[in-house]
Amino acid sequence: MRRLTRVALALAFGLTFGGCRRSAQNIPADATREETRELATMVHVADPRTSLQLIRGFHEIEQNAWRWTMARFAVTLRAPSGASEKGATLVLQGAVPDPVIAQLKAVTLTADVEGVPLPPETFTRPGEYLYRRDVPPKAFPAEAVTVNFTLDKALAPGEADHRELGIVVTSVGFEAK
Amino acid sequence: MKAVVRAAWWLVPVAFFASFYWLGLRIWFHQDDFAWLNLSLHVRSWTDLWEALFAPRSFGTIRPLSERSFFLSFYALFGLDAVPFRIAVHVTQFANLILLARIAQRLTGSRLAGMLAALFWAASSVLAAALAWTSSYNQILCALFLLLSLYWLIRYAETGRRGYWIAQWMSFLAGFGALEINVVYPVIAAAYAWFWARAHFRKTLWLFPPSILYAVMHQLAAPKPESGVYAPRFDATVLTALWRYWEMALGPSRLTPVWPEFARWELAATTALGAALLGFVAWHLARRRWRYAFPLIWFLALLGPFLPFSGHVSDYYLTAPMSGLAVLGAWAVASGWNAGGWRRGLAIALAGLYLAVSLPTTRTVLRWHYERGRMARTLVYGLARAKQLHPGKTILLTGVSTDLFWTAVFDKPYRLLGLTQVYLAPGAEENIKADPELGDVSEFVLPPSVALEALERKQAVVYDASGDRLANVTGPFYAVARRRWSRDELPRRVDAGNALFSRFLGPEWYPVEDGYRWMPQRATVRLGGPARSLRVRGYCPSAQVAAGPLYLTVRANGYMFPRVELRRGDAPFDLSFRLPDAVGRASEIRVALEVDRIFARPEDGRPLGLVFGAIEAR
Numbered sequence: 001m002r003r004l005t006r007v008a009l010a011l012a013f014g015l016t017f018g019g020c021r022r023s024a025q026n027i028p029a030d031a032t033r034e035e036t037r038e039l040a041t042m043v044h045v046a047d048p049r050t051s052l053q054l055i056r057g058f059h060e061i062e063q064n065a066w067r068w069t070m071a072r073f074a075v076t077l078r079a080p081s082g083a084s085e086k087g088a089t090l091v092l093q094g095a096v097p098d099p100v101i102a103q104l105k106a107v108t109l110t111a112d113v114e115g116v117p118l119p120p121e122t123f124t125r126p127g128e129y130l131y132r133r134d135v136p137p138k139a140f141p142a143e144a145v146t147v148n149f150t151l152d153k154a155l156a157p158g159e160a161d162h163r164e165l166g167i168v169v170t171s172v173g174f175e176a177k
Numbered sequence: 178m179k180a181v182v183r184a185a186w187w188l189v190p191v192a193f194f195a196s197f198y199w200l201g202l203r204i205w206f207h208q209d210d211f212a213w214l215n216l217s218l219h220v221r222s223w224t225d226l227w228e229a230l231f232a233p234r235s236f237g238t239i240r241p242l243s244e245r246s247f248f249l250s251f252y253a254l255f256g257l258d259a260v261p262f263r264i265a266v267h268v269t270q271f272a273n274l275i276l277l278a279r280i281a282q283r284l285t286g287s288r289l290a291g292m293l294a295a296l297f298w299a300a301s302s303v304l305a306a307a308l309a310w311t312s313s314y315n316q317i318l319c320a321l322f323l324l325l326s327l328y329w330l331i332r333y334a335e336t337g338r339r340g341y342w343i344a345q346w347m348s349f350l351a352g353f354g355a356l357e358i359n360v361v362y363p364v365i366a367a368a369y370a371w372f373w374a375r376a377h378f379r380k381t382l383w384l385f386p387p388s389i390l391y392a393v394m395h396q397l398a399a400p401k402p403e404s405g406v407y408a409p410r411f412d413a414t415v416l417t418a419l420w421r422y423w424e425m426a427l428g429p430s431r432l433t434p435v436w437p438e439f440a441r442w443e444l445a446a447t448t449a450l451g452a453a454l455l456g457f458v459a460w461h462l463a464r465r466r467w468r469y470a471f472p473l474i475w476f477l478a479l480l481g482p483f484l485p486f487s488g489h490v491s492d493y494y495l496t497a498p499m500s501g502l503a504v505l506g507a508w509a510v511a512s513g514w515n516a517g518g519w520r521r522g523l524a525i526a527l528a529g530l531y532l533a534v535s536l537p538t539t540r541t542v543l544r545w546h547y548e549r550g551r552m553a554r555t556l557v558y559g560l561a562r563a564k565q566l567h568p569g570k571t572i573l574l575t576g577v578s579t580d581l582f583w584t585a586v587f588d589k590p591y592r593l594l595g596l597t598q599v600y601l602a603p604g605a606e607e608n609i610k611a612d613p614e615l616g617d618v619s620e621f622v623l624p625p626s627v628a629l630e631a632l633e634r635k636q637a638v639v640y641d642a643s644g645d646r647l648a649n650v651t652g653p654f655y656a657v658a659r660r661r662w663s664r665d666e667l668p669r670r671v672d673a674g675n676a677l678f679s680r681f682l683g684p685e686w687y688p689v690e691d692g693y694r695w696m697p698q699r700a701t702v703r704l705g706g707p708a709r710s711l712r713v714r715g716y717c718p719s720a721q722v723a724a725g726p727l728y729l730t731v732r733a734n735g736y737m738f739p740r741v742e743l744r745r746g747d748a749p750f751d752l753s754f755r756l757p758d759a760v761g762r763a764s765e766i767r768v769a770l771e772v773d774r775i776f777a778r779p780e781d782g783r784p785l786g787l788v789f790g791a792i793e794a795r
Binding site for chain 1: 555558559561562563565566575576602604608640641643644646647648649650652653654656657659660661
């Protein structure tokens, strides 16, 4: 019995010396999703497939629906068709939570698309909001454009939450004209 | 017919375990499992095998049977098929349960206590991690050797047959290959002999010398961490750790995270179970029935080696100690049952309470490990498929969560697939919570300028790991990356062994060879600043130190650090230098490396200095 064990171990080690030739065999063809994906024109911030377009200033997904932002946040979007001729509409949907207004009284949101500034908006009450602005054609020099958002104030990191907190966003994107 | 009924009796705990732990057979590799599987990549010769089996690793542990040979041999035979590994764990635990039942019956004289001991042990939630996580097989195998040793000792005491004594010695000595806590077996053996077989007590003292010898050798051979959670502390925290283990072993405190509403009952349940066990022992000790202390000695002896590590209180450390407590619980319940009346009712209620708080936690822990394994398998199979579809390309991962990173990326399972060029995409690290105790996430990130160039040249593909399988997002990632980063940005870390970093290396370097790169006598690297320190990692060949120490001189923007003496051949080196402010503030740091002598290999005659991996401004 002991001899058999010894032989089995030697066999196992012998196979090991063969090196790392053994890989995960029978890899299913659908182990990856390969279909070509484009940049999205409208990004739902809780959709992991488009999270790479949230290039800075977004915290993690909460309740599968939204994310807190920092004071400055940005997103890269695909320009809608015909935007370089007709322009488009920028739509940011979200909410200003109670603690933000309670502590900061009011917050002003400004945005630019590829450096082209858009009119700001000031929020003085908590609740849901829609920031909607016309974007001129000159803001679409390429198929992909970056939209930068800036808040004049944000909740500083504190004991309860170690993050800088601006507003809550659920989706951001362009609507074609 | 009697024999069949008797066998069925002993198989009750095994059947219970099998029916409750069936999901355990389907759990895939995760976390440390990959570190052990990767061992096979280092074995190319008998010397490598010796090193792989016996060199102290992972905080000084040496466990050739339960970790090294287990993973090496099973991987050699079954590759990345986790099922045979899981079967081995389960079969070992079947044997453990039968052994514990037999031991408990002999100690207590009660068949009911024997069966209940195995049942209580199988139901305990503190076993779930060890049974669900293949890396923790050391706990299960160690328990097997401990129980076998004790069983043979009991049989020897009962029959006087020398074969049992020898068998005990063999399993005791084998136990050192499973887990360090095997050293305490002589305490358990001596305690058993003292209480049940006093005539053999002196003989059991002979078990101590091997344990003492092992402890001394282990102290000398294994490097001891001086800081962090694996650094032992011999102070009042030992008692804190003991209390936490006691609470965990009883069970109620572990149910609260699973079922928060239970919080209000937790203290009462813990007190009831704890008081019942200790009260049972105290009642008998007060009547000078000393042997009732034995299961507690068993529990404390096996737990003792873990108590100095109060910063790393882990449920699976209770795997073997819990067997002693299970015997105590079973003894108490069987006694209550036999006493009849209110004592029987109390015994049933407490046993029911224990099972009711333990089983949901056990199921949750099992499910948690199953999900981890599933997550890791999705990633590893996805990478294998990506390698098939995009041979030779660097793979960048985005959408990696904190859990996925520490579960399936950190230990580099992709190396088992022959993949070395797998990185986190730049920016992906922002979603991963750092854990300095485990490692440095930044080492896994391909710097933005390097990633951008690789994408431009179609040398890299990007996969999003946030979904149910890897999704190729090379197109959109590249579109974003072009807008976000510049190709001209200098990376803070240059991996000399990766051709993608070539443009940041001076012209002196030799071409990349299998993940590393040789320098001649002198070589240069350009890094991005600002930074506080410089880290240089490489490998010193034995030929360079055959004639004495090799001296390496490192300069940063002309500032020369004290030269470094390399004495060990065929060994990696990892050097850190604090950068002077004037150098650290610069946006570009030019690093020059120079050795005081070179050697040439007969096969190519090239003048060679050292081998380098990563050079990093931090």
